Amino acid sequence: VLLRVRLVGICDTDLHLSRGYMGFRGIPGHEFVGETESGDRFTAEINCSCHACPTCRAGMPNHCPSRTVLGILGHDGAMAEWVAVPQANLHPIPPAMPDEIAVFAEPLAAAYRVPEQIVLSGERVAVLGDGKLGLLCAWVARAVGARTTLVGKHPEKLRLAGEGIEAVELGVADSLARSFDIVIEATGNPTGLETALRLVRPAGTVVLKTTMTEPHTLALAPLVIDEIRLLGSRCGPFPPALRALQTGDVDIRPLIQAEYPLEDGIEAFRAAGSPGARKVLLRP
């Protein structure tokens, strides 16, 4: 399906790709809102799977070995006037939802992957990292009933967490060592995993959302001695994300920093890559 792009977000993965990650060549952009010729608005899942191989038939199309990934792997993305996506990947956008809300469906779905993998409700959950992904994960944890703590370095970002989330500066968090059932690592920084291993209780779970683009030196003895479970987590389900955006269970508006026209993309990437940047959007 060919969609006219209405709005597209710049993700940290796009910044990594622009520096050579995955060796991607082509058009980036995997968080977007587009419309058909008849004016219907859609967003889309980013994994384009074969739906025929054993992995797909085992119910894991996001892990299809011959998949392409929109704007990341072998498939042009949405930082353009038009984008082509498989029909099976489309999700309609509710009529009343503004583009600048709907464009968060993909990153919010990634945060909703965590409660799809592990029960958060009622658990003591720490989210490490007060960037965009960290805030989304903390809001999802709160929405599904976790006792949620957000741990970060930036007081002005920790303030975005809002009611019902305990926001803690990283230095203070040492007093919380070994006190969380689940720690969601979303710092974007390889050292985040070590902090996570310090905060989680014995036999607890660390969910790793940060894609480590480089090999990293790590002491793994605590993982064995304390029998920690470490869980990689990537793309997630769109329906709960769109539902939470619609009901307001998750209000992403504090995350929007700026909108640029597509032709100012270079400048927009620079803004998105500056320290402390929130979400930068591009409108073709």
Next chain:
Amino acid sequence: VLLRVRLVGICDTDLHLSRGYMGFRGIPGHEFVGETESGDRFTAEINCSCHACPTCRAGMPNHCPSRTVLGILGHDGAMAEWVAVPQANLHPIPPAMPDEIAVFAEPLAAAYRVPEQIVLSGERVAVLGDGKLGLLCAWVARAVGARTTLVGKHPEKLRLAGEGIEAVELGVADSLARSFDIVIEATGNPTGLETALRLVRPAGTVVLKTTMTEPHTLALAPLVIDEIRLLGSRCGPFPPALRALQTGDVDIRPLIQAEYPLEDGIEAFRAAGSPGARKVLLRP
């Protein structure tokens, strides 16, 4: 309870301790058979817990923060004429079971920790490492009904696996990439984890039995991209281990290399540390 030591095994952990791991000072030895003054034989769990703290009361005494560990942490072990252990840690040894079988209860219990953490039955399970721990894990996997493959470097050790286990040399295992539901890493070598991440299927589980005593450089991107679950695994339940030793479900006899008198302990440690060594036992 004071026990007269009848037989004690040398574990790879003892070799690490003798090189400075954990900074342990005292009498090592945590795999043993002892007897009371009345002649009753016992083996014992190694974690000496307070049974009062929140961690103990949450059913995780093996993770008690104030625990001592027999022959490893703050508690003299069994490489001596006598050893003192908490009564709660004792497990009686069935009358007909020879000492040299019963002395494997502790390491076999560690292997039985895996099916306590994750269902192995019916799953495609690869065990990495053809050393003592690897063989014990493979035998436990087979005993609980897993489709078991043992991957190792030593043809003569792979042959010990026996019927019902597919034994594969490491070089050949590359053709098995991404084909196992569960990979149990028991190589004792930090590079084993990378091999494990290659062999496990997307969204599969890697069980880490090797205690990484040193920080290690590792590419963790596959863990996130393929959503692998990494599970630390340490001490396990004695009852199924003693049962398997009694029924013959696990026959550990191929693992016994030699028995030394306790006074030849230095020589015995040298033998236990030589390449390809199997289990070396000490008799006081």
